[in-house]
Every structure is written in structure tokens, then in C-alpha cells.
Amino acid sequence: MVYLTYILRINIKRYNNMSFTIIELLYNLLPLVLCIAVTMLMVSTLRLRKQTHEQYRQINQLNGEMNALLSCSRGISEKLHTHQNQFQNITERQDKLEVAEPGNSGYKQAIALFNRGATEDEMLSTCDLSRGEINLITHLQKAKAKNRSQTH
Secondary structure, three states, X not given: OHHHHHXXXXXXXXXXXXXXXXXXXXXXXXXXXXXXXXXXXXXHHHHHHHHHHHHHHHHHHHHHHHHHHHHHHHHHHHHHHHHHHHHHHHHHHHHHHHHHOOOOHHHHHHHHHHHOOOOHHHHHHHOOOOHHHHHHHHHHHHHHHHHHHHHO
């Protein structure tokens, strides 16, 4: 900036001595002004390129993180599906075992009462089962109903 001022003073003195007009002075300084403008534009362009490069790097990093999360969620979804199938198979096997075993009419009766909405005390007084057995039947039937509602 000091250099520019110095050049302007020299040129003004020189032009005053030669009786130039202000327009001629500005015309002679135009290349210098244009060089300064081009330099400023180049600096701005370099800064914008650097910012753009950094933003592309951040976008690529975020894409990598998103892909990792997506693959993780797929794995969790597959495991959940596998566990649901295993649970359904276990409950089907349990149902088959209950039907196949003789002398388990108390269990069948308790399940039927549960499905009709009976309380544990009603099942306990009606069926020839202990409170622990009634609690187990109630818990298993609730889990079975919850699993059916999730798969449908």
C-alpha cells in the first residue's frame, strides 16, 4: 500500500509538471489497479478451493459413517428376525408338546381360561395347578401373544 502511494505521488508530480489531466492519470494507473484486482481474485479463488476441498472431505467422511451405520442396522435387523423365528419355533414346539402329553388337562384348561381373560386367581381356583405353574403359563401366553402381534 505504501508502495502504491509512493508511485501515485511520483506520477502526480510528474504529470503535474507535464500538465496532464486527471483522466490521463487514471488511464495510466489502470493496469496497476487491474493487477491488484486480479491478485485479489486469485487469492479468493484459492481460499474457496481450499474450503471446497475440506467440505468434500467432510462429506466423504460422513458418507463412510452413514454406510457403517446402515450395515450395522442391517445386521441387527437380521439378528432380530432370526430371534423372532427361533421364538416362534419354540412356542410351536411347546404347543405340540402340551397336546402330546397325557394328563396335562390342567395346563390346557389354564391356557383356555387365560385366553378368555381369566385372572390368575380364577385359574388357580379352577385348575389343579400351583401358583408358580399359573404364573408360568400366564407369562408364556403373554409372550406368545406379544410375538404374534409383532410378526403380523
